[in-house]
Amino acid sequence: MRTGGRIWLSAADWLPAAAEKTADALAGGRVTIDEAEAMGYEQLPVSEEEPAPVLAVRAARRALSGAAVRPRDVGAVLHAWTYYQGHDFWSPAHYVAAAVGAHGAVPLGVQQMCNGAAAALQAAVHRLAAGDDAAPVLVTTGDRFARPGFDRWSGDYGVWYGDGGTAAVVGPAGPAAVPRGALVLDALRTRAVPALEAAHRDPGAFHPAPHSAGAVDVRRTKKAFLASHGKAGFLDRLRQETSAVLEATLREAGIGHNGRELSTVLLPRLGRATARDVYGPAVARVTDAPVADLGDRTGHLGAGDLLSNLAALTDDSGPYRLGRGRYAAVLSAGAGFTWSAVVVHRP
Template identity: 30%
Template sequence: MRTDNLYIAGVAARVPELFPVAEAVRRGWYDAGRAEAEGWTSVAVAGGLSAPELAAEAGVDALKRSGLGSDEIALVLHSGVWHQGPDGWFPAHYVQDRVTGGTAPAIGLHQGCTAVLDGIRLAHGQLTTDPTAHAALITASDNFGTPLVDRWNYADGWGSGRGSILGDAGGAVVVSTEGGPLRVRALALTSLSSWEHLYRGDEAMYPPPILLGNQAVLGSRMASYVARHDPDGGLLQAVTRDLVRARTALARQVMEEAGVGPGDITRVTHVFTGHPRYLASLLRPLGIPPERGLLDLGRAHGHLTSTDQVLGLSHLMETGAVSPGDHILMMANGGSISLACAVVEVLDRPDW
């Protein structure tokens, strides 16, 4: 979908202290062989700071950078992969109260690693159909420092080829229909719902295993499902094939709709990885050199789930890695399987 009047007016990420991977290996939390093979150097760890607090802090920064007033935010969307706070409580309203206040709708999303791009798409629909609305706040955050998930080994056993450790962070973007230093040229979403069972595995849907005190082990859940239902190994190849085809087609679609080609893409934001092989599998089918990704940034922070995209974009702007006229391809894929892509044009270099 081509977007002619959608801008990112402000973007910010709040990242806690980085914990060295070498120390995790020394303490026996992370296998030394996996650490060497997967390439991560450190991971962001928030300690006792909650996910919604991280999101609110990022939201305050993004709103300030946007130059907009809190009363101009007509919609607040918040997402997180892991638990955000007490059951029956909704963190979108916490974020709204601490960033903008007011009475605009505050809505929670549960879309995993594509949530921010999904949120931008939903905000675009709201802003283009409501003549009184012109700006929205989208936030995302997670803190994985709880006993029911092991940030170092949650994906152990699943042969995705990327390897993953979970980092904590909060991110925020302010989108506007009236201007900003970044213009969203095109945006597209899709899904491969036929593979949702892979992420669900053979675990019971009710009661949810987490409520019984069972640790979330996504990798072994997937691996055991494949072993039980497809011992010959064809399922993993099929998933990989379908995912690569779908995300490549989606990226080509948004580039075409934005009127740019692979040679026009200056940098790429993506799901963080510690190893260059993932970037090669992601970008080479598009004709984009893997070096245009954010390997070093990602391997220093861990996989930040829905905040990967925000930190990547904020980093590119803050460090001056992109200039007016450059184009950034944003690529995300998440559990069950959702996919999202956008092409963003740099219009200005703000003093952030």
């Protein structure tokens, strides 16, 4: 999806102040030394009481304030998540809209696992491109990986999960000025391989109610999947799809032509080993731009990695601040599997 520089976005995140340290997880036997070295992360933010949608609301308020957009002027609220939102039969998207004061907005829940933010962002762009309503769109994510339903340290292979909310206000550039500090969206592409959905599905049976089989155990489903499909082939497919979606997005954005060059490629926050074995080689096939995993103090934020990475590109006090006129790519991926890539620049 080429936007022609007609879309801007202003992103923010909100992470709980409390955190669980890797050193303490090691001491408590929740992770092994090999797992800690492979991940390379220092800590995970932990929400002790606030549920996932509240984290999303906190991030949304920051994003709205940063973009100088009033909640009442928002045309739609697109909320994405990976894990439990606090109620079994309920719309968290409507809660987020009401809580931020976007009472005239149309709320929509987006469930595409950890690629949810990219899916919601793409839906926002489609809405604005349709031209029926030029009102800004609010995209949010919120995830909280709390016990007893989920063990953030050992519930999955090679992924540690942190709690947090993220948000982005997305609007049409048009004749209006881009808000101060916002990024211009140049291209966004998505690919999917639905045949890989079994990596996260219980091979035994479908269940009648949430947690009928106990706590979430992604290790069990992945182990069964890899036993029948093979790990080497699976990892190679991950690399292929990542390279393909990044290459297509860079091409649409005109990167490599007319003097445009990438400053960085930000990766999903899945740890040192995954960056080394999957994303690093996949990116290197397409561009020699430096890559970075910003998950050292956040872990994997479920659906929120993409927007948190975009927020880092405009953090004036952060090391990954994107200079004016410079371009960056941000990768996203989620179970199913789905891959997205976004190219932005700072005007």
